[in-house]
Amino acid sequence: MPVRLALFLILLFACGGLLAxxxxxxxxxxxxRHWQHFTVAEDGSYVLDVELVKTIATASAVEQHAEQYVSxxxxxxxxxxxxxxxxxxxGRRVPVGPQQIREQQEAASSDAPMFQDTRLKxxxxxxxxxxxxxxxRYSVRRHTPLFPGQFEDFTVxxxxxxxxxxxxxxxxxxxxxxxxxxxxxPQATESAPGRRRYSWRYVDGDNERIExxxxxxxxxxxxxxxxxxxxxxxxxxxxxxxxxxxxxxxAAITTLAGEITRGxxxxxxxxxxxxxxxxxxxxxxxxxxxxxxxxxxxxxxxxVNRYGDCKDHAALLQALLAASGIPSSAAxxxxxxxxxxxGVPTLGVLNHVIVYVPQLxxxxxxxxxxxxxxxxxxxxxxxxxxxxxxxxxxxxxAYQPARSxxxxxxxxxxxxxSRFHVRRTSGGAIAEPYRQAVRATPQADREGFVRRxxxxxxxxxEGLFEPGETESANGAREDYTLAFSGATxxxxxxxxxxxLATTYNFWGGLGDAVFELGREPERRQEFVCPAVDAEDELRxxxxxxxxxxxxxxxxxxxxGRFFYRSQxxxxxxxxLVKRRLQFRHTAATCTPxxxxxxxxxxxxxxTDLRGQVVVQGR
Numbered sequence: 028m029p030v031r032l033a034l035f036l037i038l039l040f041a042c043g044g045l046l047a048x049x050x051x052x053x054x055x056x057x058x059x060r061h062w063q064h065f066t067v068a069e070d071g072s073y074v075l076d077v078e079l080v081k082t083i084a085t086a087s088a089v090e091q092h093a094e095q096y097v098s099x100x101x102x103x104x105x106x107x108x109x110x111x112x113x114x115x116x117x118g119r120r121v122p123v124g125p126q127q128i129r130e131q132q133e134a135a136s137s138d139a140p141m142f143q144d145t146r147l148k149x150x151x152x153x154x155x156x157x158x159x160x161x162x163x164r165y166s167v168r169r170h171t172p173l174f175p176g177q178f179e180d181f182t183v184x185x186x187x188x189x190x191x192x193x194x195x196x197x198x199x200x201x202x203x204x205x206x207x208x209x210x211x212x213p214q215a216t217e218s219a220p221g222r223r224r225y226s227w228r229y230v231d232g233d234n235e236r237i238e239x240x241x242x243x244x245x246x247x248x249x250x251x252x253x254x255x256x257x258x259x260x261x262x263x264x265x266x267x268x269x270x271x272x273x274x275x276x277x278a279a280i281t282t283l284a285g286e287i288t289r290g291x292x293x294x295x296x297x298x299x300x301x302x303x304x305x306x307x308x309x310x311x312x313x314x315x316x317x318x319x320x321x322x323x324x325x326x327x328x329x330x331v332n333r334y335g336d337c338k339d340h341a342a343l344l345q346a347l348l349a350a351s352g353i354p355s356s357a358a359x360x361x362x363x364x365x366x367x368x369x370g371v372p373t374l375g376v377l378n379h380v381i382v383y384v385p386q387l388x389x390x391x392x393x394x395x396x397x398x399x400x401x402x403x404x405x406x407x408x409x410x411x412x413x414x415x416x417x418x419x420x421x422x423x424x425a426y427q428p429a430r431s432x433x434x435x436x437x438x439x440x441x442x443x444x445s446r447f448h449v450r451r452t453s454g455g456a457i458a459e460p461y462r463q464a465v466r467a468t469p470q471a472d473r474e475g476f477v478r479r480x481x482x483x484x485x486x487x488x489e490g491l492f493e494p495g496e497t498e499s500a501n502g503a504r505e506d507y508t509l510a511f512s513g514a515t516x517x518x519x520x521x522x523x524x525x526x527l528a529t530t531y532n533f534w535g536g537l538g539d540a541v542f543e544l545g546r547e548p549e550r551r552q553e554f555v556c557p558a559v560d561a562e563d564e565l566r567x568x569x570x571x572x573x574x575x576x577x578x579x580x581x582x583x584x585x586x587g588r589f590f591y592r593s594q595x596x597x598x599x600x601x602x603l604v605k606r607r608l609q610f611r612h613t614a615a616t617c618t619p620x621x622x623x624x625x626x627x628x629x630x631x632x633x634t635d636l637r638g639q640v641v642v643q644g645r
Contacts, residue, residue, distance in 0.1 A: 181375020
């Protein structure tokens with residue numbers, strides 16, 4: 028779920044080439060009016076009335092906006108009405124007919140019947156061209172609230188010109204609405220007897236360009252969170268009340284837990300083994316918190332069906348842990364790149380569920396198919412989490428061991444061709460992702476891997492991919508080593524002076540980590556700065572009678588954040604390049620001020636990585 032939603036947000040807010048170079052505002056469309064009106068009942072049910080009017084400013088926006096989507100839950104919601112039309116520049120109105128309003132399931136698999144409820148109404152506007160204005164009006168009635176007696180909503184400003192964007196919430200006077208607004212201002216509004224109406228207006232203006240690797244726009248952009256929950260503790264209790272029963276073990280779960288943990292005395296090893304079993308054997312079917320509901324399916328049914336979403340994976344793992352005598356709690360967290368929670372509780376940010384084991388201070392994500400038990404996906408590091416059973420906050424670790432070691436050798440012949448061998452060892456948190464990536468790659472694709480890798484480096488040749496032990500004999504936490512070897516044509520053009528690169532990043536590496544951190548010349552937004560522990564060794568075995576005309580000068584950086592060392596040496600006919608990099612910050616994210624302090628070291632390291640060895644053959 029986290030990876031798919033992150034990609035969606037990148038597409039939604041980056042908008043590719045549509046963004047101006049100095050702004051994050053997409054000017055290909057103008058939202059003339061966007062009104063959302065919620066009429067909430069005391070039981071938490073509501074009616075949502077929406078009017079959306081947008082003008083297509085450029086032809087590039089036609090494909091994206093000529094279809095509009097109304098998302099709803101088939102079990103919780105009823106679409107009461109939809110009306111839409113296109114207005115041409117001359118005032119002519121082209122209505123959207125019933126045949127142009129289609130329905131389909133969203134993110135559901137045909138063999139996963141428990142996930143058929145999230146649906147889309149697709150409104151297809153006819154004959155849309157630049158200059159047209161699209162109008163969509165619809166009403167959705169939520170007859171079954173997610174949390175009985177409560178209401179919450181979360182809105183993020185889209186990166187378009189917004190001339191008139193308003194949100195209105197009409198609630199019974201007995202329900203008090205709390206808000207956390209950034210870029211939305213409250214508006215005076217009248218309330219009917221026995222009711223209380225709240226209204227906010229979006230403050231239009233330029234949006235910041237989204238920087239490479241920055242945290243989610245939810246952390247710094249315009250957003251409005253509203254909730255009738257008095258605090259996060261009450262929110263957690265409400266989730267726990269609806270989800271706890273699903274995490275109870277039955278006889279089949281108890282038997283399975285015993286089989287998985289047989290011979291494991293250490294509680295940490297048992298918990299990790301149970302999490303590994305769930306991530307490997309329960310297929311993930313995406314239904315996000317919110318529109319998909321908040322009640323997990325019973326753990327027993329998830330085990331029988333062998334699929335589920337994050338809530339279901341968490342419930343089954345909790346049941347297995349309970350059967351093994353290990354208490355645990357569901358933990359609500361943001362699964363993407365948001366690191367801050369609004370001042371009021373809402374599912375708009377807490378969109379993922381993992382498991383917390385208090386006695387081990389251990390977080391487990393059983394939906395992360397590529398991450399071994401005991402580790403977390405990188406997007407979950409350094410995140411605040413809400414523990415469902417206690418209502419308290421906890422924080423996931425900001426750092427976990429992740430080691431990369433790469434050794435590369437080129438044996439260069441007198442005709443300029445070369446034979447090469449690359450050996451890469453991944454340890455800690457990144458061992459299982461590499462192991463899983465190779466397991467998931469078909470043999471036919473593996474055979475072409477070396478050729479494609481060389482093409483990416485501007486080389487031609489063939490080689491052999493050595494996958495190593497993709498099935499770990501001693502558990503998914505052990506190191507994983509893969510290798511590839513082969514030959515390239517025209518690696519050097521001899522005789523004459525030739526410059527040899529000192530950095531080759533085969534499937535990630537030390538150089539990639541440095542250049543990833545240094546992608547922006549300056550920063551205005553916080554950004555994700557993961558820890559790095561990498562070591563690269565590169566050997567060139569040169570042909571006889573080859574002179575080394577120039578070697579780069581070694582570099583050492585040690586500034587409290589980075590430890591970086593590069594060494595260059597000639598040993599007989601061999602040129603040896605060694606690099607070592609360690610980087611660890613006190614949090615999972617860095618600030619613009621951190622980046623200003625880091626930038627000099629990054630520039631020195633990037634210059635070093637671009638260094639070349641100059642040789643001359645005879």
